[in-house]
Amino acid sequence: MKITDTSDLWWKNAVVYCLDVETFMDWNGDGTGDFLGLAQRIDHLAELGITCLWLMPFYPTADKDDGYDVSDHYGVDARLGHLGDLVELIRTAKDRGMRVIADLVVNHTSDQHPWFKAARSSKDNEYRDFYVWRSEPPPDTSDQVVFPDQQEGIWAHDEKTDEYYLHRFYRHQPDLNVVNPRVREEIAKVIGFWLEMGLDGFRVDAVPYFLETLGTSEGEAASYGDPHSYLRSIRSFLGRRNGSAILLGEVNLPFAEQVSYYGAGDGDELTMMFDFVSMQALYLAMARHDARPLADALRSRPTIPADCQWATFVRNHDELTLDKLSPDERQEVFAAFGPTEEMQIYGRGLRRRLPPMLDGDPRRVRMAYSLLFSLPGTPTLFYGEEIGMGENLDAPGRLAVRTPMQWSDDHNGGFSTARPARLPGPVTGGGFGPEYVNVSAQRRDPDSLLTFMSLLVRRYRECPELGWTAVEVLEQPHDSVLALRSSVDDAVVITLHNLAPDPVTVPLSLDLEEGDYRLVDLLADGEIDVTSTGDAEVALDGYGHRWMRLVSPANRRLV
Numbered sequence: 001m002k003i004t005d006t007s008d009l010w011w012k013n014a015v016v017y018c019l020d021v022e023t024f025m026d027w028n029g030d031g032t033g034d035f036l037g038l039a040q041r042i043d044h045l046a047e048l049g050i051t052c053l054w055l056m057p058f059y060p061t062a063d064k065d066d067g068y069d070v071s072d073h074y075g076v077d078a079r080l081g082h083l084g085d086l087v088e089l090i091r092t093a094k095d096r097g098m099r100v101i102a103d104l105v106v107n108h109t110s111d112q113h114p115w116f117k118a119a120r121s122s123k124d125n126e127y128r129d130f131y132v133w134r135s136e137p138p139p140d141t142s143d144q145v146v147f148p149d150q151q152e153g154i155w156a157h158d159e160k161t162d163e164y165y166l167h168r169f170y171r172h173q174p175d176l177n178v179v180n181p182r183v184r185e186e187i188a189k190v191i192g193f194w195l196e197m198g199l200d201g202f203r204v205d206a207v208p209y210f211l212e213t214l215g216t217s218e219g220e221a222a223s224y225g226d227p228h229s230y231l232r233s234i235r236s237f238l239g240r241r242n243g244s245a246i247l248l249g250e251v252n253l254p255f256a257e258q259v260s261y262y263g264a265g266d267g268d269e270l271t272m273m274f275d276f277v278s279m280q281a282l283y284l285a286m287a288r289h290d291a292r293p294l295a296d297a298l299r300s301r302p303t304i305p306a307d308c309q310w311a312t313f314v315r316n317h318d319e320l321t322l323d324k325l326s327p328d329e330r331q332e333v334f335a336a337f338g339p340t341e342e343m344q345i346y347g348r349g350l351r352r353r354l355p356p357m358l359d360g361d362p363r364r365v366r367m368a369y370s371l372l373f374s375l376p377g378t379p380t381l382f383y384g385e386e387i388g389m390g391e392n393l394d395a396p397g398r399l400a401v402r403t404p405m406q407w408s409d410d411h412n413g414g415f416s417t418a419r420p421a422r423l424p425g426p427v428t429g430g431g432f433g434p435e436y437v438n439v440s441a442q443r444r445d446p447d448s449l450l451t452f453m454s455l456l457v458r459r460y461r462e463c464p465e466l467g468w469t470a471v472e473v474l475e476q477p478h479d480s481v482l483a484l485r486s487s488v489d490d491a492v493v494i495t496l497h498n499l500a501p502d503p504v505t506v507p508l509s510l511d512l513e514e515g516d517y518r519l520v521d522l523l524a525d526g527e528i529d530v531t532s533t534g535d536a537e538v539a540l541d542g543y544g545h546r547w548m549r550l551v552s553p554a555n556r557r558l559v
């Protein structure tokens with residue numbers, strides 16, 4: 001790997017930041033975040049070192065699923081601004097060295113989308129086959145729903161034409177019928193349109209559901225062929241329109257099934273996928289003060305095509321799903337981090353942010369983020385994580401973690417000058433509220449979480465081997481410690497994280513060619529002697545973290 005490869009395959013050591021324009025910064029004072037506000041705050045993201053901005057859906061919407069119910073794929077929700085504001089934002093982000101991607105939500109539309117309105121108007125409407133219909137009453141599908149307390153099944157009855165339409169998610173989100181070539185053509189146009197507007201790719205919503213042929217006839221499904229060939233065709237279309245654009249897919253499946261979505265061989269389907277399995281193992285490991293579940297998850301990661309990448313994260317905008325853990329493991333995480341029912345959701349996840357789960361303990365919070373940035377992959381942050389925002393359990397369901405961004409200790413946390421009742425959701429209160437947790441104070445504080453996160457971002461970017469490497473878990477005697485070696489050519493970084501409260505000394509055997517070595521700290525001052533064949537002893541505080549570069553006289557890497 002050459003250092004110049006990092007600008008070519010830019011996503012392999014990007015730092016992604018996800019935000020919802022609606023809750024980020026309100027500039028016109030109407031209570032809703034907007035593109036003008038986001039543009040005003042772009043320098044906060046640039047200073048943090050973000051290289052890729054992921055915009056949650058900003059399209060016109062019926063707004064029953066926070067914008068994931070799109071009613072027009074070619075516009076901007078008027079509450080957030082207009083197309084011109086978006087283009088200015090993209091341009092400004094690029095000027096600050098950031099690429100911009102956005103959610104592509106094409107598994108379904110809103111039931112308010114003109115296609116669905118037309119489709120449900122009569123059985124012979126030309127848009128009827130844009131959606132998936134059945135005439136027979138469906139069997140019980142209550143075990144197939146995504147949102148257990150919100151859906152009874154995945155088919156809804158439509159009065160007008162007395163048929164049932166497929167909806168993998170809420171009933172107001174009818175699934176598009178990708179078996180229909182006209183639908184595929186429309187989806188391509190949507191992709192092409194936003195690339196022309198300046199986007200660098202998409203976070204693709206609900207990929208397995210989007211590609212599936214459930215509810216279509218055998219003949220139709222056969223004419224559509226292998227869903228992966230459709231995904232391949234989307235990727236090649238994307239590549240023709242913008243050669244460095246990416247598809248970051250939401251594919252929450254076990255590794256063995258997930259890996260096929262990168263595409264066989266050289267990776268011609270999704271460029272990146274979220275690593276849901278390791279994320280969940282991280283929580284189990286933290287709950288147990290035992291790094292082994294995470295080490296096991298990392299070791300079980302399948303090999304992926306060289307140009308592809310895992311997106312690592314500790315939380316996203318949805319519930320912190322624990323669906324890949326066993327029921328007992330899930331209960332362990334619930335007991336440790338979300339013991340009351342109001343903290344849990346859908347029987348499988350938590351509606352909490354990380355810092356409150358760790359009782360705001362700065363050692364644990366920093367250790368967790370240091371660990372995130374040290375994992376092989378591309379770290380993906382959800383807005384507010386950089387300052388340690390908490391959740392607001394008074395907000396319903398998943399909205400608990402989508403509260404307004406906390407800029408200062410002013411009215412509404414500096415998010416908006418409007419009356420609180422006009423905001424998209426309540427500002428977080430208590431010890432994690434804006435009075436104690438806000439950007440403005442942390443910018444001035446060299447010891448703040450924000451300062452620490454900026455350092456992590458900087459070091460992660462300077463150590464591309466962290467993003468590019470295959471996993472190597474180093475053997476050492478402490479169950480509470482995760483020791484990783486990330487190496488590409490002669491660039492070697494050792495990262496150590498202690499998930500337990502007691503300090504430890506970690507003996508390492510790096511098994512090196514005879515030479516003159518040191519391990520130099522990258523996140524603090526300090527260094528450690530290494531024997532000529534690579535043995536060393538590293539002291540780690542309780543919940544401690546260390547990143548160390550292996551240095552030898554012949555090695556000219558910057559420390």
Ligand code: NOJ
Nearest residue numbers: 065068105169205206318
């Ligand atoms: C996945 C998104 O992450 C989630 O927020 C949304 O509710 C569903 N897809 C439906 O679009």
